[in-house]
Amino acid sequence: MKKIILSCLCSILVICGIKAQNADADVNIGVVCPEQMDDLSAASLQRLRHKIEQIATANGVATYSDGTFILYPTIDSFDVRTVESGMKNIIVANTELILSVIQVSTGMKVNSVSVSFSGSGFNKSEAVANAISKIDTQSPVYAKFLSESKTRIYSYYKMNCSKLLQKAKALAAQQQYEAALADLACFPSSLPSYAQVVPVMMDIYERYQNVRCERLIQESKGCIALKDYSGAVEHLVQIDPESRCNSECTRLLDRIKQQVDKEEAEAIERKFRVFDTLVDLEKQRISAIRDIAKTYYSNQPTIQYTQIVK
Structure with a gap:
């Protein structure tokens, strides 16, 4: 009898979970950021991590790491130039942020998205940090990226x-x-x-x-x-x-x-x-x-x- 009751309760909970899927993050993707990176201070790297976690949370993704799926950034300052400006020159850095989701055990890339930003400062580090500060965590680009990623992760769990x-x-x-x-x-x-x-x-x-x-x-x-x-x-x-x-x-x-x-x-x-x-x-x-x-x-x-x- 106890097993029958618990079985019925499991069904009830599953139905409740399905109804609440928009309110609760039921996909877990751990966020991993570099410990150090050329031209970026520890504070800038922490800001980058915070931005990525905000993007994930805003799109129904839990971000504690379970070692199955990982979301990570790569940054490339592909165009750095000096702009003369009065007493002190300004450095402008066009920066590309690539966010990728992979399955850790296989190294299989689930999905990726690339967004470019421009930042400025008195040196390259300041310019790249300024570019990072312009990341719009509410951008529909990230919403689409994570929606596609979640769909592929759902497929993984269905199949396995x-x-x-x-x-x-x-x-x-x-x-x-x-x-x-x-x-x-x-x-x-x-x-x-x-x-x-x-x-x-x-x-x-x-x-x-x-x-x-x-x-x-x-x-x-x-x-x-x-x-x-x-x-x-x-x-x-x-x-x-x-x-x-x-x-x-x-x-x-x-x-x-x-x-x-x-x-x-x-x-x-x-x-x-x-x-x-x-x-x-x-x-x-x-x-x-x-x-x-x-x-x-x-x-x-x-x-x-x-x-x-x-």
Whole structure:
């Protein structure tokens, strides 16, 4: 019966995800920028990264790096000339910005777009930095580029859904739960095949929780021993209410509520009330899985710009 209910809930969530696809970024493309570049300061490179992230966000793309698809820039100052102007000459640089999306594992270029800008300054570095400042993050050129890129990425996930599920199951069998969940969390929720992903993701998450909850219980007990009740609650709230630690979690919560005043006990009740319905629980699980993915990828070795642009 439980499996039937969860299956129905998965279908509901998929439908909700499809309706919300315009509001939520369900395609992830990591942004990678050079650490250093001739004629550009660290501040200018940071500004360039910020501009690219703004372009991605404005067009429904999440920008934490998962190592599958990467968006990166190349800059070429193809025409630099000196213009005499009063006491000090001005340098004018015509600069081409090329944005490209590639699939990291294969090096396959998914898409690219080229836009030219002109900047000026008292030296070449200032001129190129000025050109970068003129990048219009709301330009329809970038909207078209990322729309085409997303369409091709959707095709990748459609064609490789079965392989991705097999890989996730294999990782889970080796108890590499975070890696398995991270792979599945990046699957676009607006695709019909996401309906096949959710049940696998939920199953792996349940197994992950059953392993993790024992550690959370011990950490909570440690906080209780120190009378750090808010810390104990923060550990317990991470325990899935259908994990094998749920009974112990409930007992610890009862102990905590006996040690705090009425107002704080009521606040604890509200904190756990998010699980009043199974639909809320499923939403909470998907949100937790996405957080696991972000944490997992942030702990992976950084993809260097030189690995991509060779």
